[in-house]
Amino acid sequence: MQKYFSQLPVLVLMLLVTTLLTSARLFAASPIQTEISAGYTYDDNVTRAELDRDIETDNILNIDAAARYKLPFNDNSYFSLKGTLELNKYKEYDKLSNNRLGIHGSYHVRPFSGYTATRLFVLGTYERRFYESDQRDGSAVLLQLGLSKRFTDAFTFRAGYIKEKIDAAETKGVFDADNNRFYIDGDLKLGQNNTAYLTLSRFKGDIVSTTIPTTKIIDAARPFIVRDDAFLDLVPDRYAYKLDATANTIKLGDNYSLASNQAIDISIFYYAAKAYAGNDYTGTIFNINYLYRFN
Numbered sequence: 001m002q003k004y005f006s007q008l009p010v011l012v013l014m015l016l017v018t019t020l021l022t023s024a025r026l027f028a029a030s031p032i033q034t035e036i037s038a039g040y041t042y043d044d045n046v047t048r049a050e051l052d053r054d055i056e057t058d059n060i061l062n063i064d065a066a067a068r069y070k071l072p073f074n075d076n077s078y079f080s081l082k083g084t085l086e087l088n089k090y091k092e093y094d095k096l097s098n099n100r101l102g103i104h105g106s107y108h109v110r111p112f113s114g115y116t117a118t119r120l121f122v123l124g125t126y127e128r129r130f131y132e133s134d135q136r137d138g139s140a141v142l143l144q145l146g147l148s149k150r151f152t153d154a155f156t157f158r159a160g161y162i163k164e165k166i167d168a169a170e171t172k173g174v175f176d177a178d179n180n181r182f183y184i185d186g187d188l189k190l191g192q193n194n195t196a197y198l199t200l201s202r203f204k205g206d207i208v209s210t211t212i213p214t215t216k217i218i219d220a221a222r223p224f225i226v227r228d229d230a231f232l233d234l235v236p237d238r239y240a241y242k243l244d245a246t247a248n249t250i251k252l253g254d255n256y257s258l259a260s261n262q263a264i265d266i267s268i269f270y271y272a273a274k275a276y277a278g279n280d281y282t283g284t285i286f287n288i289n290y291l292y293r294f295n
Contacts, residue, residue: 033068039265039289046093047210047231047238048273050281054211054238056231059091062289077109084127095133095230102127118149133230135240136175138168154189164205174224174242179205185251193257203247207275213239220277245275261293 041060049055068082084102106123125142146160161182168175185199210228211217218225221241228240253267269285 031069031071033070033293034066035291035293036063036065037265037289037291038063039287042286043283044285045281045283046090046096048207048281048283049209049211050279051211054209056093056234058093058096061089061091063087076111076113077107080104080106080108082106093230095131096136098129098131098136100127100129116150118147120147121145133228135170135226135229136168138166138175140164140166156187157184158186159184170226172224172226174226174240175208177206177208177242179203181205195255195257197251197253197255199249199251201249201251203245203249203271203273205245206242207245207247207273208240208242209275209279209281210238210240212236213241216277217241217279220279243275243277243279245273245279247271247273263291265289265291 039062041062042057043060044057045055046058047054047056064084064086066082066084068080070078070080072078082102082104084100084104086098086100086102088098088100090096102125104123104125106121108119108121110117110119112118121144123142123144123146125140125144127140127142129136129138129140131137141164143163144160146158148156148158150156159182162180164177164179164181166175166177166179170176181201181203183199183201185197187195187197189195210231213225217239218241221243224242225239226241228238231238249269249271251267251269253265255263255265257263266288267286269287270282272280272282274280
């Protein structure tokens with residue numbers, strides 16, 4: 001099944017998009033909300049490495065689709081069920097290419113009525129991840145607690161906590177992870193069609209770096225170190241290893257509405273990680289996406 005998704009022909013993707021477009025009227029008449037997006041990402045440190053000799057970059061193309069069903073309980077609460085499909089194709093390091101199928105259930109409640117009332121939510125996610133890298137192939141479970149509050153017509157604030165557990169196929173546990181993240185973010189409406197956003201987060205958990213091994217790295221990571229099958233063509237050999245780490249991240253973006261159901265989203269994501277045994281690294285991820293919503 002992994003290979004089927006990873007080698008999905010362009011013709012099939014075009015057929016999928018065409019089917020969704022021609023079905024827009026049907027979706028609009030139903031309680032199901034659907035959307036698709038396509039974009040480009042540049043990652044300047046796909047190995048999550050500290051030294052220049054170990055840092056590799058890549059360009060990624062993505063196509064995503066989502067369908068959401070909203071079930072209202074009353075004027076102040078509702079349940080949402082969403083299914084997602086993500087296709088991510090890496091240009092240089094093909095074994096990092098992956099496709100993800102997810103199901104997300106969330107409960108939203110507004111304890112008090114009013115335009116600026118605080119909204120609370122809890123979200124549970126299961127995601128199956130199909131990687132070209134056999135070591136990374138696996139699944140993830142996520143639990144998120146959060147709140148949002150609209151202060152004015154122009155400014156909305158959000159904050160929350162995310163707990164994530166990743167189970168990968170690699171038998172030594174290098175690509176398994178248990179992560180925690182706290183975040184705050186805000187949207188600021190700059191004009192009728194333009195909204196800027198900023199997200200700050202604090203991460204604590206397991207990180208995987210891929211580098212040329214040294215005695216220091218081997219001693220710090222043991223037994224969580226293995227030859228990385230996504231970078232077998234690189235010389236000298238590259239090894240993936242897992243360490244405990246903390247990281248601070250910042251994401252700055254802008255969403256520009258082209259129409260009531262179309263938008264262009266551009267963002268820059270910067271992270272700085274500090275790992276056990278002094279393995280510190282930084283990276284920047286640039287993304288641009290076109291989004292189309294059917295209803």
